[in-house]
Amino acid sequence: MNNINQKKAKIFLTIIMVAAIIAFSGAASAHFQMIMPSDDVISSADEKEIDLQLIFTHPAEASHTMEMGKPAQFGVYHHGKKQDLLDTLEEFTFDGAAAYQTSYQTRGFGDFVFYLEPAPYWEAMDDLYITQYTKVVVNSLGAPSDWDQEIGLKAEIIPLTRPYGLWTGNVFQGIIKKDGKPVPYAEIEVEHLNAESYAGINNAAFEFPTPAHPTQVVKADQNGVFTYGIPQSGWWGFAALLEGDQIEGKDHEIGAVMWIKAHPVD
Numbered sequence: 001m002n003n004i005n006q007k008k009a010k011i012f013l014t015i016i017m018v019a020a021i022i023a024f025s026g027a028a029s030a031h032f033q034m035i036m037p038s039d040d041v042i043s044s045a046d047e048k049e050i051d052l053q054l055i056f057t058h059p060a061e062a063s064h065t066m067e068m069g070k071p072a073q074f075g076v077y078h079h080g081k082k083q084d085l086l087d088t089l090e091e092f093t094f095d096g097a098a099a100y101q102t103s104y105q106t107r108g109f110g111d112f113v114f115y116l117e118p119a120p121y122w123e124a125m126d127d128l129y130i131t132q133y134t135k136v137v138v139n140s141l142g143a144p145s146d147w148d149q150e151i152g153l154k155a156e157i158i159p160l161t162r163p164y165g166l167w168t169g170n171v172f173q174g175i176i177k178k179d180g181k182p183v184p185y186a187e188i189e190v191e192h193l194n195a196e197s198y199a200g201i202n203n204a205a206f207e208f209p210t211p212a213h214p215t216q217v218v219k220a221d222q223n224g225v226f227t228y229g230i231p232q233s234g235w236w237g238f239a240a241l242l243e244g245d246q247i248e249g250k251d252h253e254i255g256a257v258m259w260i261k262a263h264p265v266d
Contacts, residue, residue, distance in 0.1 A: 030189045030215040031066065031123070032059050032237045033132035033257050035114050040164040040261040042106065042140045050138055054089070054100040054116060059237055060191040060214040065095035069119030076104065077113040077151055085114075110145030111164075112138045115153060120247055129247045132239060132255035139164045154179065155242055155256035160225065163260045168233045175224045176240040176256055182224030186240045190216040190228055193235040233264040 038051040054074070057065040074086045089100040106112060114136050120129040133153040137146075142165070150158055160173040176186040191214065208214050220226040220240070230236060237259050244254035 033134045035136045050104045059193040065097040067097045073117040109141040109143040111147045128251040132257045134257040136259040155254045157256045157258040166262045184222045186220040189239045230262045
C-alpha cells in the first residue's frame with residue numbers, strides 16, 4: 001500500500017471511530033422531558049405555592065440540554081377536573097437552552113397531577129421528531145385523590161404504585177398506554193436525576209461505573225405493566241419510547257414519561 005492509500009485508510013478509520021463515538025454517546029445519554037416541582041408533597045397548609053420547571057435534558061449525566069419550543073398543552077388534573085396552565089408558562093434559559101417555568105397556587109388537599117405535551121423536538125442525529133408526554137404528581141397534606149387517574153394523553157404512564165411519599169427501596173409499577181390501550185412488552189428507560197448537576201448545570205457529580213449504568217432499561221409484561229426497584233433517593237424519571245405518527249414525512253418517537261421522588265429511610 002502506497003503512502004496515499006495509507007493516508008486514505010487512516011482518514012476512513014478516523015471517520016468511522018468518530019461516528020461510533022457520537023453514536024455511542026447518543027445511546028448512553030437518554031433524552032428526558034422533565035416537569036420538576038419544588039417538592040412532591042406539600043406537608044403544611046401554609047405551603048401552598050408550587051414552583052415548576054419544564055426542561056428537556058439528560059438528567060443522569062447532565063451532558064446536554066435541548067431547546068424546547070412552546071408546549072402544545074400544559075395543565076393540572078385535580079379532583080377529576082383539568083385546568084389549563086399553558087398561558088402561565090414563562091420561557092427561561094437553562095444550560096443555554098430554552099425551557100419553561102411557572103408557579104401554581106394549590107387550593108384544597110389531595111393530588112395535583114401536572115401534565116405536559118411539549119412541542120415536537122427535531123433530533124437531527126437520529127433523523128426524527130421526539131414528543132415526550134410527561135406527568136408528575138404533587139400531593140397536598142397526604143390525602144390521596146387522583147394519582148392513579150388516566151389523563152388521556154397520546155402516550156401515558158398510569159401508576160400502579162402511589163407516585164409520591166416513596167422510600168428508597170420501594171418498588172414502582174405502572175402501565176404503559178398509547179391511545180388509551182396498554183402496550184405489551186414496551187421498553188422503558190429509567191434515569192436518576194443528578195441533583196447537584198441539575199443545580200449547577202452540567203456539572204456531573206457522580207461517576208458511573210460503566211457506560212451502561214446511566215440509563216437503566218426494563219420491559220413491560222404482556223399487559224403493559226412494568227416494575228422497577230428504587231435503589232437511591234431523589235427524583236427518578238421513567239420513559240417508554242413508542243412509535244408515533246410521522247411529521248412532515250419524518251419518523252416520530254413519542255414517549256410516555258413520569259417522574260417520582262424517593263426519600264431516604266434514615
